[in-house]
Amino acid sequence: MNNFWFGIFPYIALSIFVVGHIWRYRHDKFGWGTHTSQLLEHRWLGLGSPLLHLGVLLVVLGHGLGLLIPASWTEAIGLSESAYHVLAVASGTVAGLLLAAGLVILVLRRVVFRARLRLVTSRSDYVLFPLLVLAVGFGLGATLAWNVFGAGFDYRETMSVWFRSVFVGAPQIELMAAVPWAYQVHAISGFLVFAVWPFTRLVHVWSIPLEYFVRPFVVYRRKRLPATVSSHE
Amino acid sequence: MKILAQVAMVMNLDKCIGCNTCSVTCKQTWTNRDGIEYAWFNNVESKPGIGFPKAWEDQSQWRGGWKLDAHGRLTLVAGSKLGRFLGLPAPRHLPGLEDYGEPTTYDWDTLLSAPAGTDMPVARPLDALSGQPRPITWGVNWEDSLAGSPQFANLDPNLRAISQQVSEAIDQTFLFHLPRICNHCLNPACVASCPSGAMFKRQADGIVLVDQNACRGWRLCVKGCPYKKTYINHRSGKAEKCTFCFPRIEEGLPTVCAETCSGRMRYIGLVLYDLDRVEAAASIRDPKQLLAAQRLVFADPNDPEVVANALANGVAEDWLEAARRSPVWALINRFQVALPLHPEFRTLPMVWYIPPLSPVLDATAAFGGDNTEADDVARTVAQLRIPMEYLAQLFTGGDVSAVAGVLMKLSAMRTHMRNVTVKHEVDEPLLAAVKTTAADLEALYRLLAIAKPADRFVIPLAHNEDARRLAGWQSGCALDQAGGPGMSHRPTMAVSS
Numbered sequence: 001m002n003n004f005w006f007g008i009f010p011y012i013a014l015s016i017f018v019v020g021h022i023w024r025y026r027h028d029k030f031g032w033g034t035h036t037s038q039l040l041e042h043r044w045l046g047l048g049s050p051l052l053h054l055g056v057l058l059v060v061l062g063h064g065l066g067l068l069i070p071a072s073w074t075e076a077i078g079l080s081e082s083a084y085h086v087l088a089v090a091s092g093t094v095a096g097l098l099l100a101a102g103l104v105i106l107v108l109r110r111v112v113f114r115a116r117l118r119l120v121t122s123r124s125d126y127v128l129f130p131l132l133v134l135a136v137g138f139g140l141g142a143t144l145a146w147n148v149f150g151a152g153f154d155y156r157e158t159m160s161v162w163f164r165s166v167f168v169g170a171p172q173i174e175l176m177a178a179v180p181w182a183y184q185v186h187a188i189s190g191f192l193v194f195a196v197w198p199f200t201r202l203v204h205v206w207s208i209p210l211e212y213f214v215r216p217f218v219v220y221r222r223k224r225l226p227a228t229v230s231s232h233e
Numbered sequence: 234m235k236i237l238a239q240v241a242m243v244m245n246l247d248k249c250i251g252c253n254t255c256s257v258t259c260k261q262t263w264t265n266r267d268g269i270e271y272a273w274f275n276n277v278e279s280k281p282g283i284g285f286p287k288a289w290e291d292q293s294q295w296r297g298g299w300k301l302d303a304h305g306r307l308t309l310v311a312g313s314k315l316g317r318f319l320g321l322p323a324p325r326h327l328p329g330l331e332d333y334g335e336p337t338t339y340d341w342d343t344l345l346s347a348p349a350g351t352d353m354p355v356a357r358p359l360d361a362l363s364g365q366p367r368p369i370t371w372g373v374n375w376e377d378s379l380a381g382s383p384q385f386a387n388l389d390p391n392l393r394a395i396s397q398q399v400s401e402a403i404d405q406t407f408l409f410h411l412p413r414i415c416n417h418c419l420n421p422a423c424v425a426s427c428p429s430g431a432m433f434k435r436q437a438d439g440i441v442l443v444d445q446n447a448c449r450g451w452r453l454c455v456k457g458c459p460y461k462k463t464y465i466n467h468r469s470g471k472a473e474k475c476t477f478c479f480p481r482i483e484e485g486l487p488t489v490c491a492e493t494c495s496g497r498m499r500y501i502g503l504v505l506y507d508l509d510r511v512e513a514a515a516s517i518r519d520p521k522q523l524l525a526a527q528r529l530v531f532a533d534p535n536d537p538e539v540v541a542n543a544l545a546n547g548v549a550e551d552w553l554e555a556a557r558r559s560p561v562w563a564l565i566n567r568f569q570v571a572l573p574l575h576p577e578f579r580t581l582p583m584v585w586y587i588p589p590l591s592p593v594l595d596a597t598a599a600f601g602g603d604n605t606e607a608d609d610v611a612r613t614v615a616q617l618r619i620p621m622e623y624l625a626q627l628f629t630g631g632d633v634s635a636v637a638g639v640l641m642k643l644s645a646m647r648t649h650m651r652n653v654t655v656k657h658e659v660d661e662p663l664l665a666a667v668k669t670t671a672a673d674l675e676a677l678y679r680l681l682a683i684a685k686p687a688d689r690f691v692i693p694l695a696h697n698e699d700a701r702r703l704a705g706w707q708s709g710c711a712l713d714q715a716g717g718p719g720m721s722h723r724p725t726m727a728v729s730s
């Protein structure tokens with residue numbers, strides 16, 4: 001079991017992630033976007049969406065730190081293991097709660113206003129929303145159960161090392177055996193999200209409009225590319 | 234100097250009868266699809282009134298258009314780039330369906346399935362999205378011809394700006410119709426707002442479009458446009474707007490709204506403009522100076538320097554010829570009777586309006602005046618039913634004298650034509666009073682009263698060699714894809730994967 005879920009499945013998920021994106025971008029530019037439903041319901045969205053996005057931003061940053069930066073590095077800059085642990089668990093819990101609150105509001109919104117929103121809730125949403133609930137729920141739940149109220153679990157010596165090992169092509173599956181089951185489910189559901197990503201509205205993440213900050217205000221297009229002349233900044 | 238060409242429109246409000254033929258034919262052509270059913274690329278409002286969507290002119294509520302910052306530089310009313318970027322998860326100040334009018338259908342089935350009886354069965358209104366019964370309380374043109382004016386008329390942002398109340402008494406109030414489409418602005422706030430760069434202005438003819446393949450549904454264009462003329466398709470989650478019927482324009486045909494206008498009040502033609510003057514003209518601080526500044530952005534197609542520059546920028550000879558014959562150029566710059574809608578939004582709209590004059594002649598008679606006298610022309614326009622201050626709010630950034638000038642010229646044109654047809658004489662003091670010539674007034678008369686389609690619509694063909702490519706890079710054929718804007722019958726569920 002562990003061999004599959006922690007040795008093979010991550011590669012399946014990542015392959016789908018990469019190939020799926022290429023396929024989607026080439027074949028469905030029209031469907032590539034946020035699929036906003038703000039016009040149909042804007043009050044709950046106005047609360048839930050900012051919470052969710054802020055939460056995601058913080059959680060992604062936290063995962064980046066926790067998963068990608070080895071414990072030895074943080075110690076090298078003088079941050080003791082226990083201090084790191086307190087910081088990470090505290091900020092992670094806050095971020096996770098923001099994210100969970102936003103997600104709950106947005107999921108409830110789809111239920112409460114289903115008479116209207118079912119029109120814009122696609123099949124991919126029916127897959128994506130439960131998966132997100134699963135991943136966020138187990139991530140937050142595991143943190144609360146083991147690290148806030150429980151005896152503590154040092155994921156940086158096990159999960160993080162395994163996660164990095166996946167990306168260098170030599171997954172250290174044995175490290176995951178000692179990981180509490182809730183963290184295991186969290187890891188698997190996380191890779192599931194990667195697997196469905198290209199087929200959902202999540203693709204809008206890759207369209208974060210950073211170029212807006214450097215381009216001129218008014219865009220002109222003409223017949224022969226290059227397409228832009230600027231009227232003013 | 235960088236001279237480019239723009240397809241522009243003038244609407245003669247005196248001839249609009251408020252029939253909404255334009256709205257209906259536009260809807261049949263462009264927006265009779267699920268998701269965009271609530272939108273009206275062309276709508277006709279009754280003034281005074283709050284319009285569509287509700288109170289769209291009130292930028293303290295909707296935050297559309299441009300303003301000048303402390304250093305006199307143009308910025309979007311909607312806020313800084315960073316502020317709007319951070320607000321992307323749920324932009325504020327966006328109209329909801331309740332501001333446009335909820336999509337509605339009717340319980341038609343009842344009409345057919347009701348058992349035989351003595352009462353006429355009634356088809357009740359249903360929310361088209363949920364299928365639930367819902368009474369209709371607002372929609373486009375809800376205030377048609379002052380309907381509900383006790384409730385709405387005094388909420389008109391233009392009236393509030395001049396702190397004037399309109400009388401509810403029907404014989405004391407005023408009414409005119411204001412048809413609105415996207416203005417295909419020279420300084421489009423929608424384009425400037427679009428984070429994805431999906432909105433653009435076509436360099437060849439100035440038409441402003443949304444690239445459906447590049448739009449990501451951030452909806453900031455809706456907020457940015459002070460005229461509220463971009464709309465989110467709530468099925469596809471992408472922005473759509475008036476296209477100035479570009480497939481027709483490229484073939485030399487007028488837009489659908491203009492072609493079908495029963496009042497024949499629309500004019501379409503080219504104007505040449507100087508791209509290098511756009512920013513400066515939009516940045517004049519005093520709103521009352523904006524009209525003059527915006528007029529100066531247009532370039533004279535008879536000026537050899539302008540022609541040479543235009544040719545160098547790829548404007549073709551036949552387009553320059555069309556620009557010289559353009560009724561729009563004539564009405565805006567030669568006769569100076571057309572005015573931009575809300576120049577103080579600073580987008581430099583390319584749909585201009587000839588303000589309504591009609592009640593004036595009756596009013597003069599009522600005051601016992603003789604409107605064939607030069608002095609009376611000036612007195613008359615001051616006694617219009619429609620307060621000039623009101624028209625000034627709409628068309629000149631508050632400059633009443635500019636409105637008065639236009640109304641006097643229109644009034645003088647009528648007087649002059651009566652003089653020459655009835656009395657066979659020319660009243661020179663009258664011509665002097667409005668600083669024009671008999672030939673000019675007669676040309677204006679022909680353009681406003683007689684002009685045939687060939688005179689009202691002077692539209693050069695898009696260069697054929699370019700047409701294929703124009704279509705190609707615009708957006709591809711949306712009909713090709715499930716959920717594309719061309720698909721009217723879609724599965725209930727949006728397929729985004």
Ligand code: SF4
Nearest residue numbers: 415416418422423458
């Ligand atoms: S009216 Fe002007 S700002 Fe509004 S959508 Fe049209 S071009 Fe853009």
Ligand code: SF4
Nearest residue numbers: 250252253255494496
């Ligand atoms: S069709 Fe012409 S006359 Fe009728 S409402 Fe439209 S613009 Fe006015």
